Amino acid sequence: MKFRRTAVAGVAVLALALLSGCNDGQAGGQGGDGAALEKVNYLTSFNTFGREAYAYVALEKGYFKDAGFDVTITPGSGTVDVLKLVAGGQADYGIGDFTATVITLGKQKLPVTTVGMIHQRSLAAIVALEGGKISKPEDLPGKKIGDQPGSTNTLMFPLYAKAAGIPSDQTKFVPNPPPALPQLLAAGTVDGIGQFVVGVPLVEKAAKKKAIVLPYGKLLPDLYGNAIITRADLAKDHPDQVKRFTGALLKGLQDTIDDPEAAAQTLKKYVPNTDVAVATEELKLMKPYVKPDDFSGPLGDVDTARVQKVIDAVKGADKEVNPALTPADVVDGALAPKG
Template identity: 75%
Template sequence: MRFRRSAVALVAVMALAGVSACNDSDTGSQNGDESLTKVSYLTSFNTFGREAYAYVAKEKGYFKDAGFDVTINPGSGTVDVLKLVAGGQADYGIGDFTATVITLGKQKLPVTTVGMVHQRSLAAIVALEGGSIKTPQDLPGKRIGDQPGSTNTVMFPLYAKAVGIPPKDTKFVPSPPPGLPALLASGRVDGIGQFVVGVPLVEKADSKKRKAVVLPYGEKLPDLYGNAIITRTDMAKEHPDQVKKFTAALLKGLQDTIDDPAGAAAILKKYVPNTDLQVATEELKLMKPYVKPEGFDGALGEVNPTRVQSIIDSLVDAEQITKGSVTPADVVSTDLAPKG
């Protein structure tokens, strides 16, 4: 099997989305061990604390034990990750599942998901105490900073429908992701699109030390998954055993991460030196109930086909995709996903 080198993936990420994050992910590489299959992997977005599980899997040798030499590069959002994986510039990536369904409902890309990182969506609108947003009903007429095409923006019409507000009455202001917390703190926008685990970073950026006001999409849309593991459809069909091994190794890193957030943050800092240990640790603590929500007793990473169909139906109902444009088989390889 021919895997493209990770350098190509990084160049493509830079070209598509202008990612300027420092790539320290080659630290501690497997020193070119020829017995290992070289694989390139994209995080869902940059190298925040929430992405630590891939670095944990690498540091603890889970990838190596599974037969892989994995190079981790920072992704730049679901849509770009999908395109890079589809084009062969990366072998695996992470992207929001609902945004993936929406994207594949509008354009056919040779990608599939093979497991869930989060059993519940992390997407949210985040504001600050004392501002003009306190509840979802405050959103009409407000300005929300977010990267165009982000999960939060793409999913907003679905959330708006669930809370009973007109989606077009809320204005999304195109804003570079690294500057979103400062943009909110300065009052230039009323809220920002953000994952719930980004709250520690938002609060740290505010000089007035205000608490965040969080409107999680998952509270109103509990069936939505969060991030999913993505690979090419030809990889899934032609090399299913390798896909399963990679997924298992990654999820082993995820389990360790939610078991020991501080330890995972320390590993992330080894690979990404500018990591704020406190912020990364708090992010991972917040992420745990989304990986294994209360009452969830299934296998880590599992996918429920009935739930996938329900998500598709909801997106059709919210006019985010057209009926018949996508089926569960188009977006997930359930036979490769973990099972209890």
């Protein structure tokens, strides 16, 4: 099935073509058992910020190759675009925010499913600056928030607003490209920006001020963060491949949270404009979202009962979401990591 893609998604498609073979550290050759490597295209959730380093760690350390894959990593352009590109076959695996995935799949049928979680807690947040107009959720009505059109933070805002007891339609989201957001906030052009919690070091570096962070997860603790997404046909017809790929990616994630600075250095090898100090701080902030203090499951764990809670919350905040949506429509529980 063909999908009409946004201009941003079109750029991602072009990038897939241009970058194919660029990750030559593991390109071609054979796996550990001598078999030919399977070519796989992977999309990050968004760009190549420090939070995406784990895929490059898996590539650099040979985890993908050991699992039988020749992986090309391409910068993603947000959850909705990642979903559509994976659904349309332009990528085999991708990363997207789970709640945004539930919202999207609750409004349109796409042949994709979730097979594991990167973050056990949501990273979504509204970020402002000390001394500005926003210091608490009750300050948000009447304010301007800069964000990428269709971003995770924008999609999820009605859910957050309901939890905060504020009207969602009185906060104006101003469309802006993500690279410009920290500068717009620093200049006072907007009152806040949609941002992941781990993006705070980059914001503070640009603004030269301390950030005020309103994390969605504080009011909505059941929300997951980013999830591993693949096509429904791959999950159904090639479950072993999915498990091998997910396992290799999660090995990279474990190494990344164990040694954030080394992971940031690895990211810089593949993405030369990486600011290692900022990327390292991002990854340090990310660790408790990957493995919260009260979490005892395996890395990547998916709790079906919790997925149902997320679905129920989304339905309660967005009446356009299909009321018949179930966990099986968004997650393949049989392929998620098990303890």
